[in-house]
Amino acid sequence: MLKFTKNSALRTVKKTIFISADAATIYASLLAALILRFEGIPASIIYNYYIASNLLGIIASLAIYIALYHWFHLYKRAWGLVGLDAARCIIYANTLGLIALLSIQQFTSKTMLPRSVIIIFWIFSIISTSGLRIALRIYITTKRRISAQLAGTMKRVIVIGSEKTTAPVIRMMREQHEPLYEIVGILDDDPERTGMIVGGAKILGRIDILGKFIAESSIDEVIVALPHGCGKTVFKHIRECRHRKIPVRVVPGLADLHSSPYGTNIPEIPIDYFLKRPVLRHNKQATAEYTTGKKVLVTGAGGSIGSELCRQIIASEPGALILLGHGENSIHQVWQTLTSEFPNKRNVLECVICSVADRERINSVIEKHRPDIVFHAAAHKHVPLMESNESEAVRNNVIGTTYLADACGRFGVERFVLISTDKAADPCSIMGTTKWLCEEIIQGMSDIWQNTKYIAVRFGNVLGSRGSVLKIFQDQIKRGGPVTVTHPEMTRYFMTIPEAVHLVIQVGKMGESKGLYLLDMGRPIKLIDLAEDLIRMHGLEPWVDIDIEFCGIRPGERLHEKLVSEHESIRTSTVDSILVVDRPHYFDTSEIMDIVRHLETLSSNTDGDKIRDYLYRLIERRNERHPVAANKAAILLHEAA
Template sequence: MILTTLNRLSRRQRQTFLFIVDLLVVPVALWCSLAAQGQSRAPVSDLISGFQGTLGAAVVAAVISLALGIPRIRLKSFDITALTRTAIFAACVAISLAVLGPLFGYSYSTGFYAIFGMSFFLLSSALRLTMLQIVMVAYRKASTRSRVLIYGAGSTGIQLASALRHDPLVEPVGFIDDNPALQGLSVAGLPVVAPTRAARMVERKGITLACLAMPSLSQPRLSQIARRLSDLGLDVQALPSFAQLIGAEALADKLAPVRPDSFVGRETFDCAPDLGCDVYRGRAVLISGAGGSIGSELCRQILACRPTRLVLFELSELALYSIERELNDLIEPGAATEIIPVLGSVTDERLVGDTLDRHDIDVVLHAAAYKHVPLVEANPIPGISNNVFGTATLARAARHHRCERFVLVSSDKAVRPTSVMGATKRLAEMIVQDLAARPGQTIFAMVRFGNVLGSSGSVIPLFQDQIARGGPLTVTHEDVTRYFMTVREAARLVLLSGSFARGGEVFVLDMGTPVPIKDLARQVIESSGYTVRDADNPQGDIEIAITGLRPGEKLHEELLMGEGHITTSNEKIFAALEDHPSEIEVAGALRALRNAVEMGDETAARASIARWVEGYGTEDMSEVSKTN
């Protein structure tokens, strides 16, 4: 009934109602003032008979009320600020009556007007607060209020609780705070409990909503608290800091992605953009795995060399669509390069042959591979099929079609591998080395490098995702190290190596000292603006957790099979001098592996790898045991 009536009133009608209420308070306050001085009987009769005096006081109050905007104060917003304005209103009315009283036919002592001012203030405020409570009760009965638990009993939490008390849909019922000095106390009329007692309070009071009122905490810490509250079945929301609301805090700096080249631990490799372009300019180039991290960067850099055709060979439809659209946007006006997308697998012998023949390919850059160690370890048959037989199919087709060059993108995991993925890359190298040793027009070469920062599945994006979730950052071993390079460096190395190749070389980039992964994790945390939580800093933001080496994973990677290597015209690139199996041995290894793949026999496949690949089957645990 009350809500229905209120909802029918316009804003102006509500303000008029409050204005009339204030005017009606004037005679009541006058009577209270007289009664307080023991003059209530006779003077009241004087006031009744002297309507002019009471009306004059009401007119003064009306003018001052409008001037101060008292009727425009909403009931829902009646707080300490509104009380202050009401006090000013009462004081102004009392002073005005003291000055103008003789004109209205009455004159009293100064004490009378002081009492009148206080009476007027108390009556006006009490009426408004009473009306506010009536309206709030009506709203509460008409709707179901969500019960909210506030995390943080500081100034922000107290202000939030005060604001929510007048909300018709939300009811604050308590605080959670990590500060032991506040636990067990009542703050802003609400109990404060420790985080360990949150579940009990949620169940006892039927709480459905939690609000984080600690804007000064770091985002990872807030994420951790939010996860714990979510596990209690609460809908969790957070208040932003005032600095964020007004834009004073440089959020862009924290949200901006960290540049991968800041973590390589050495000066990054760079050279003139057109260096090595001679072997690609005016030629038809095919890039397998063109939609991948390395393949797509190869496409961008090759495009700058102005080939006549750039064939994008890719198994993923989405990746192929994305890179084709990007390259078409990058082509300079007037450039004659034709972008040709080919959807398919490098294991498809017919498709590979038709593509090389139809587009008259001169240079093949083979970047297509399954590269994630744990995934290939769990799925060895697809890994062997793609990485080994895909390489064999594409390399043999390049030789058959008399392509000028074939460059294999390999990995440091191919050196004495302990994983199936590393072993497949070593077998791919053996295939290319075997073809390079045979007479023919095609120049075969390989490029071997370490982990590529910023590529799909690499450690930096993983760490950044873990930071966004509040941690911890997972590292497999205290002492694990890796060589790192950027995607740009990897692509430059492939292109330059292709131009340097004379046949059978394994090109390696001088990548300095391997980087400890634990140190890298610490760098990523600190570069994101947070601190590491450990025994020395228990109040830090993000923890680093040691999870143990995964199947097939090595403690340290290597770049060379032996000690010998020769320099190239670029001091940062050298060519390794490595022995390789004979043609008969390579054919025997492929035959055994093909039989295992066709039978789907993982045990036989692993046994064949162990027979033909040096290092496979000997776990890299000697280093681990020394550190335990």
């Protein structure tokens, strides 16, 4: 309590000094304007004629000035960080104060200030009150820097990036209290900008001279301020710094911070640097228009994709957001995260613990909540694991999707969006085959329930999701290796969770019923390249510091994933990065419903061999009707057994 009282008293004293200084500065500005205008006339005459005769009006005007400074919060600012916003407020306050002074003079004084004096006074008052604060900032900053230099805590840094990306980073570094930075310079790959000054720091040259400056200039830290997706540009420089034991910080672009999963905390190595392509930008307005005011249900809401779906949807002001999942812990964790990040949206969230493979429960949930839009992200996705758990893969993926899609049509859901996978194209695994059947099921449901739009969207692997290869590699590196890669030539398509989810939401808006859509993921990435890059990013050398072992292709996996089968073709859509997949209808509606009923029986008996044989025969039937693939998928599935 005593400490609180002392702090309050100290703040009051500081504020009183500031108010007194402002009043004296404004008064002095008026005197200076009069003396400058009437140069050669004795100051006593000017004072008596313009000041003394209007003293009460001037005192009232000073009170209004101080009140305006209060109104613009000029006494609540941290003046060690004063910037353009404060300058703008000072101009507004002084302009309104001058208007008040002239208004008071109009009613209380016979002697009006000349127009030239008014203009000079307005300029002097702005310069003097701003100068007072700038001088205070210079004093605070200088004192802090001298203290840091004497204590040896000042960090010498080099910033890597373009003029556009380094300017906000330098401003942020100069304004923060701890640690204090001495910016040695900027390195930019554009030779035309060498010698330019950005935020008080000089562009020294191209990034290639980084090693020279680290060796010659006692650099304590390197800040990388390059746009996400510039992985190829930044990798070698980060590796060099790590080898020299120089800490590196990779700063996300300011345009990414609002929607970034990292928030405002700067990660050491953002996941999307490993994409080696530009990150797909979000059109937040399109999402907002689509889901605002709607009841949205997300299945698998506790998973990586489902939770990010919830995070992006809740930001667009839905009427209700229902989190449906089988695991109570994961659903509760997502609920806690969302209520913490969006505390004012707590009332729109509802949690439902339910398995999509429980028909009665799913029907009751959809009937009760009557969602407008359903995103179906619940699925078993682990390829090798599903090879030995065939009945669970069928029960959860195929039967669960059928029950949910049927309930959505029955109770008037507007849109149903199935999250599929690139492994559904010419499937060679149990998981891939079940997801291909899910695509077939929603085509059939489109014929049964024509008032509901049934849409499917495919994409590949997601960086940073639970169990993703990136996290596995990171854990193996932390343990000292070895890093295990299945095959030296294996490739995969990758996206980040936020960009994949945003495009899924976009598909839900623009998709047509029975439509199958594909997210443009760029070029496939070799897993061996990903492993080597990650090892080097930790300042280690692959095959020397950390070994890499090839463990062989696992059951159900293929060397190179496909995005479409030989039966399918792709074309562009009206939305960037979203492709339309044109495909045949492999089974009519009655056939697909018969298939589902037979799989219900097989999965209830938990006979994995019978399920695998039946799925194999379905692939054969598909290829007999559309023989382009020459039974390749069926052969692969059979070999996986």
